[in-house]
Amino acid sequence: MKSRSTRNQTTALADAHAVELHDVSRIFGKRGTAVRALDGISVDFPRAQWTAVMGPSGSGKSTMLHCAAGLEGVSSGEVRVAGTDITEASSEALTALRRGTIGFVFQSFNLLSALTAEQNVSLPLRLGGQRVSTSDARRVLADVGLADRAKHRPRALSGGQQQRVAIARAMVTRPAVLFADEPTGALDSTSAKVVLDLLRDMVDRSGQSIIMVTHDPAAAARADSVLFLSDGRIVDRLYNATSAEVAGRLAAMEK
Numbered sequence: 012m013k014s015r016s017t018r019n020q021t022t023a024l025a026d027a028h029a030v031e032l033h034d035v036s037r038i039f040g041k042r043g044t045a046v047r048a049l050d051g052i053s054v055d056f057p058r059a060q061w062t063a064v065m066g067p068s069g070s071g072k073s074t075m076l077h078c079a080a081g082l083e084g085v086s087s088g089e090v091r092v093a094g095t096d097i098t099e100a101s102s103e104a105l106t107a108l109r110r111g112t113i114g115f116v117f118q119s120f121n122l123l124s125a126l127t128a129e130q131n132v133s134l135p136l137r138l139g140g141q142r143v144s145t146s147d148a149r150r151v152l153a154d155v156g157l158a159d160r161a162k163h164r165p166r167a168l169s170g171g172q173q174q175r176v177a178i179a180r181a182m183v184t185r186p187a188v189l190f191a192d193e194p195t196g197a198l199d200s201t202s203a204k205v206v207l208d209l210l211r212d213m214v215d216r217s218g219q220s221i222i223m224v225t226h227d228p229a230a231a232a233r234a235d236s237v238l239f240l241s242d243g244r245i246v247d248r249l250y251n252a253t254s255a256e257v258a259g260r261l262a263a264m265e266k
């Protein structure tokens with residue numbers, strides 16, 4: 012049972028925000044063929060909350076996620092991650108951000124097939140030049156319920172298990188924000204529920220901040236709030252919405 016009513020969704024404290032976008036625009040291409048994927052977006056993603064992002068195809072969801080995570084630059088405006096303005100950050104600072112402050116989970120898992128679950132999970136620490144003890148990887152694998160799959164390679168795991176390994180890999184650096192782009196898009200409904208339960212648990216038990224793009228109203232309804240994008244702009248935000256409410260809002264946008 013979710014106890015969302017106790018959460019303060021309106022706090023104005025800047026440090027309550029995992030990510031902030033101020034008047035962010037992202038334009039692809041040159042004059043004549045330019046596409047304004049994000050059009051002056053200002054939005055706060057609260058710390059220790061789960062925010063879902065929805066909208067019609069091409070509305071700018073992935074672009075917003077990539078800009079918010081520092082994976083892609085903005086054309087104008089400001090992005091703050093965990094209180095730090097990353098807009099003018101050097102490539103070294105952005106690499107450090109990607110390796111330490113943020114975690115990213117993709118629809119397609121993106122695990123390395125030649126490595127075991129444990130080796131996949133410890134990869135971000137190795138890439139960051141850290142000494143890795145097997146207990147680090149084992150701890151996060153246990154957190155996602157896969158302690159007994161540490162030595163398995165991805166092909167010996169189900170889709171849902173592979174996504175849980177990917178989540179463990181994203182969490183091993185203890186990121187301030189976990190970004191997820193369609194994390195249940197490739198999963199059957201049973202596996203999707205396990206992954207969504209895990210994400211919900213990470214927010215409720217550990218105060219993890221999560222920003223997730225999804226096309227699935229049932230997945231979005233597990234979040235604390237749902238942002239709706241249309242033509243690169245935020246057109247609505249629902250708090251504690253049911254799956255039916257989310258689906259209804261989306262259908263109204265697509266009319």
Ligand SMILES: Nc1ncnc2c1ncn2[C@@H]1O[C@H](COP(=O)(O)OP(=O)(O)OP(=O)(O)O)[C@@H](O)[C@H]1O
Nearest residue numbers: 039040046048066067068069070071072073074075
């Ligand atoms: N690298 C790029 N070069 C040119 N245009 C791009 C690029 N990336 C995105 N766009 C355009 O920007 C707009 C927003 O794309 P984006 O992928 O963010 O939308 P989306 O809401 O995530 O879509 P979908 O739900 O289909 O994944 C679209 O018109 C898209 O064609």
